[in-house]
Amino acid sequence: MRVELSSKKLRSDFVKKIAELSGQNLYLCYQCGKCSAGCPMGFAMDILPNQIVRLVQLGLEEDIANSKTVWLCASCLTCTARCPRGVDLSRVMEALRLLTLRKNKNYVEPSKIPPETVADLPQIALVSGFRKLTS
């Protein structure tokens, strides 16, 4: 993948915002890939979790916005439990989702979920799904 690096992007508001929202020091990451190796959703992701961290470090906001990765994260915290550098990646994923959701953009439209599915799903699925995937 060809990426363009610039000091403007490296020092952008985006990088600061993610650090602030997640409470994480992303520069601790040394790209060992343990998060991606254990990610149960990794098989379906176009960009792997460790690559997401690298993109955030470099301020490449658009590449992340064009990827489905943060929406596939199930907040299972396997990455968080295993990170040798103590980065809570689940919080980084949440911060990235919130950048979209706080602009009032839904990833999932509740009205498009079939009524019979809604009637069948347990509340913990619905409430947590809407908390994570809708604004």
Next chain:
Amino acid sequence: MDLAYYPGCTLKTRAKNFETSALAVMSALGINLVELPRWNCCGTVYSLAEDDLIHHVAAVRNLIRVKEQGKNKVVTLCAFCYNTLKRANLVMKDSPDKRFAINTFMDEEPDYAGEVETVHLLQVLRDDVGWEKIAGRVKHPLKGLKIAGYYGCTLLRPQSVAIDSVERPTILQDLLKALGSTAVDFPFATECCGAFQIVNNRDIITERTSAIFGSAVKNGVEAIAVSCPLCEYNLRQTQSSTKQPQSGVPAMPTLYFTQLMALAFGLDSAVCGFEENSPETRTWLKSKRLIS
């Protein structure tokens, strides 16, 4: 002994069989789970953003209800509720700024500083009752049955709220052994089932449950014991013989650990609500003469 009990929404609707079986087995062990008055939804997931305090309010309100009862401990059955209540309590205990903001926002409630400990029923069974006492209560040992414990995520992660070892838990297997069964460990015991992605992406859940069941079959497992109502739903709903005949996911009996306890204790199987389980679970139970 009376213990304050927080059921949560799903235990009253989609996982009634978890609640009825748990109340019955605890009563058989001399423990009354006393439902909290005026409980509300815990929020289901702990808020992971630093500035998102509003979503801790629902969980904290429940903890205040516990304190009002003069109790400092609350028991949950639902693994999601356990995680959310426990983590919200850590915020109130360890973070003075956030505690001040939340207490100020909830000015109609008494101030709260993290005094209530949330425990999962499995912890009560291990730490307060003990495996020996449970083994002593067993009337019909589940002898020869190869059952695996499937932990899911929220009882084990993050480390700060884990009820057992994060990577190699044994608490469910220890219980299964106390019930007389052959507890089987398998590599997917702590792997995520996909959780709330079921709302939007059933295929991805099927991929996950297929891997989980596949690993269980490879390890000679004949039934899976679960402790989370969302795991139970995802495992049940993606099996080939039920909703997804084309999925190729093997059918595997899936039960709550409390249902297995009720059977081993020789309680009336009506408390188990097996009609809510999958058809293959009932077929398996019949083939093992555990229900008629």
